[in-house]
Amino acid sequence: MANRKSQKTAKPSNTKKKRPARSELRTIGFQPIVLFVLFQLVSLLIVMVSGRGTAYLYMLIPLVIITYGGWFIVNRIGAEITFFINAAMLLTFGTMIQCMLLSEDNIPKSLIFIYVLAAAAGLVCGFLYRRMPVIASANGVAVLMIVSVVLYLATLILGAAVGGGVRNWIRIGGMSIQPSEFNKGIYVLVMAGLLCTKEQPGRKRIWISILFTLVNLGFLGIQGEFGTFLLILCTFLAFIFLFVPDIKVFISVFSILAAGGAAVTACCMALLKVTGGTSDFGPMSFILTQIKKISNRFVYWLDPASDAQGAGYQILQARKALLNSNLFGSDTTTPLSNPTNDMVFPALTERCGILIALTVCVLFGLLLVRGTRIYFRCPDRYHQAVCAGLCFQLILQAFIIIGGSIGMFPLTGITLPLISRGGSSLMSTFILLSIILVISAGNLWDGRRDYSHYETKLQKARTVHTNRVSSMRNRNRRRSGVDNVRES
Numbered sequence: 001m002a003n004r005k006s007q008k009t010a011k012p013s014n015t016k017k018k019r020p021a022r023s024e025l026r027t028i029g030f031q032p033i034v035l036f037v038l039f040q041l042v043s044l045l046i047v048m049v050s051g052r053g054t055a056y057l058y059m060l061i062p063l064v065i066i067t068y069g070g071w072f073i074v075n076r077i078g079a080e081i082t083f084f085i086n087a088a089m090l091l092t093f094g095t096m097i098q099c100m101l102l103s104e105d106n107i108p109k110s111l112i113f114i115y116v117l118a119a120a121a122g123l124v125c126g127f128l129y130r131r132m133p134v135i136a137s138a139n140g141v142a143v144l145m146i147v148s149v150v151l152y153l154a155t156l157i158l159g160a161a162v163g164g165g166v167r168n169w170i171r172i173g174g175m176s177i178q179p180s181e182f183n184k185g186i187y188v189l190v191m192a193g194l195l196c197t198k199e200q201p202g203r204k205r206i207w208i209s210i211l212f213t214l215v216n217l218g219f220l221g222i223q224g225e226f227g228t229f230l231l232i233l234c235t236f237l238a239f240i241f242l243f244v245p246d247i248k249v250f251i252s253v254f255s256i257l258a259a260g261g262a263a264v265t266a267c268c269m270a271l272l273k274v275t276g277g278t279s280d281f282g283p284m285s286f287i288l289t290q291i292k293k294i295s296n297r298f299v300y301w302l303d304p305a306s307d308a309q310g311a312g313y314q315i316l317q318a319r320k321a322l323l324n325s326n327l328f329g330s331d332t333t334t335p336l337s338n339p340t341n342d343m344v345f346p347a348l349t350e351r352c353g354i355l356i357a358l359t360v361c362v363l364f365g366l367l368l369v370r371g372t373r374i375y376f377r378c379p380d381r382y383h384q385a386v387c388a389g390l391c392f393q394l395i396l397q398a399f400i401i402i403g404g405s406i407g408m409f410p411l412t413g414i415t416l417p418l419i420s421r422g423g424s425s426l427m428s429t430f431i432l433l434s435i436i437l438v439i440s441a442g443n444l445w446d447g448r449r450d451y452s453h454y455e456t457k458l459q460k461a462r463t464v465h466t467n468r469v470s471s472m473r474n475r476n477r478r479r480s481g482v483d484n485v486r487e488s
Contacts, residue, residue, distance in 0.1 A: 033071065039089065040064075043096045045322065046329075046352065049359055056099040058107050062094050062115040080440035083370040086363050087418060087433050094419040097348045101340050114423040118430040133445035135383055141193035145212060148186045151179035152219035159223070168223050178424035180220065180228050184187030185432055187216060187232055188389035195243045196385035209236075210253070213453030224290050226297065227400060231393055233257075238392050243385055268295070287294065297410040314343065318405050321346040329353035340421040342413060345405045360419065368395045374440040383439045390432045445468075 040060070069089045074084045098111060122386040134140045158170050169176045194209045195201045201209075213236045220229040229317050237257075240250045268291045277289060304312030314337045321334040321343075327353050339347040349357040371391030378384045394417055401416045403409040415425040438444070 001170065033068070036067065036085070036088070040210055043092055047096055050100045050351065052099045052102055052104045052105050054106070055108050056096065057104050059095050059111065059115075059364065062112050062119070064093065066091070066119050070119075077438070077441040078443075079437040080374055082372060083367065083374065083440060084437060086366045086370065088366075090360065090363050090418040091361075092233075093348070093352075093356065094344075094416075097344060097352065097419065098340060098421050100351050101347060111421065114421070114426055117423065118426040121427045122430030122434035123432040126438045129413065129435050130270075130438050130444065131317050135189060136193050136197055136445075138193075140281065141190055144186050144190050144193070148183050148190070149215065149219075151186075152216075153182055155179050155223060156219070168225055173424070178422070180223070180225055180430040181422075182431075183216065184231060184235075184393055185390065185435075187212075187426060188386060189391065191236070191239045191389060192385035194383055195239060196382045199381070200245055201243070206240075206249065209239070218353060221290065224293055225413070226294055226410075227397075227414035230400065230412060231414070232396060235389055235393055239385065239389065242388060243381075255311070283470060297412075301410040313337065314411065315407065318343055318346040321350040322406060325350045325354055325357075327354050329356075336436040341425075342411065342416050342420075343405060344399070344416050344420045345402050345463055348419065364395060364398045367391070371395070374436065378439060378442075380444065383444055387436055387439045390436055392481060394432055 012408065012431060038065070040248065043385065044053065044060070047053055057423075070084060070088065071081075074081055098177055099108065101109060105482055129135070132140075135144065154170060155168055160169050160171055160176075168180055169178055171177075180249055191209055194205045194212075213232065216232050217229060237250075240253050243443060244250060272295070273292060275284070277286070278288065300307060300312040300315060304315040306312060308316055317334055317336050321336060324330050330350055332350070333450075334346075338484045345357065345360075348360065356396040368391065371387065371394075375384055375387050375391070378387060397416055399415055400409060400412055401414050404411040415422045417425070417429045
């Protein structure tokens with residue numbers, strides 16, 4: 001009886017010890033949620049002051065579903081919650097400035113559709129990455145390479161210019177899709193599959209990665225996408241530096257690229273000087289047009305006042321918007337060309353203030369810090385490479401467009417992740433973020449395993465079928481042999 005009483009008294013003591021731990025976890029989980037609600041209320045007040053409160057109230061519906069639904073999923077799978085919070089804050093700032101830039105205070109149906117589509121794409125791609133180790137196999141890498149080339153060819157054949165820009169958009173119904181945005185993520189997966197499924201990639205894999213990079217750069221050069229060209233080139237150098245153990249390979253590749261770039265630049269300048277920038281021959285005229293587009297970016301970056309009403313107008317207006325801003329925003333609205341995409345950072349700085357613009361820069365820096373933390377904590381070489389490549393592209397893209405809009409670099413035409421309005425850009429950004437969060441959760445398939453002979457269910461069924469057929473043949477042969485012995 002005494003033992004039973006001691007057991008009964010022991011049970012409540014154990015439950016009392018567990019309850020504080022659960023309540024402690026709840027307080028840790030709900031404190032950032034409360035702070036994030038306050039942050040969104042402050043952003044609502046800022047937008048209401050600008051006269052676009054109704055549009056932002058409608059945008060809060062998909063924004064709240066994305067942020068708090070994503071919060072639930074991230075907690076459920078055990079992913080890096082701080083990385084998600086930083087991305088959600090950037091998305092809130094992007095929603096705020098996009099509503100402020102609307103011409104009318106009504107329901108932004110197209111923006112709501114973009115957010116829903118981007119969130120769905122992120123969920124699907126994150127789930128597929130978690131469940132499909134075949135993407136690291138030789139067959140999977142080959143399929144991804146074919147898909148990338150098909151997207152480039154489709155852009156060349158079916159591409160159309162949107163807003164008088166580069167012909168890199170494909171119209172499907174009433175939608176316009178930019179395939180190069182998705183090719184950036186595909187490029188990272190291909191490079192990780194070629195260089196990081198083994199501890200030390202062989203020469204064949206390195207050469208294939210170089211050839212695939214040249215194919216990407218060639219298509220992007222033909223399309224005139226200078227920003228994506230620069231992103232792919234820098235990502236390639238980062239992969240060679242981080243995941244090829246022999247430093248001589250990086251030095252030789254970098255030297256060849258530098259020498260080749262200098263030689264191509266010299267040839268292009270000589271070609272412009274000899275031909276005068278015009279030619280009646282079709283292919284030569286196309287080449288000269290692409291050369292002039294790239295050279296004008298540098299010319300008018302250095303001296304935009306030389307063509308103040310033409311190619312230098314965009315840079316001069318961006319500088320004017322930055323000068324008109326103050327700490328908490330300005331009442332003036334400088335007319336900017338394409339303020340929702342290319343010039344979104346000067347528009348954000350002018351309308352919301354230098355304080356919010358600096359906060360956006362700090363949030364991108366925190367994404368880099370958290371992404372680096374995920375990279376070092378990941379025990380798998382393949383997933384490390386995917387995380388490093390996607391984080392590098394995300395932060396480098398933000399650095400290039402912010403630097404270009406404030407005059408540090410030539411303008412490249414790429415978008416600011418999570419801030420700009422572009423549908424294809426937001427979809428690709430959601431996909432990159434979902435894959436990074438899935439990697440941070442861990443418990444993934446082994447990317448270092450050689451999946452070149454990965455067996456699907458169909459292949460396994462075929463092997464089982466052949467084994468059964470061979471065993472039946474052996475049985476028949478044995479029986480026929482026994483019957484022959486009996487007859488003799």
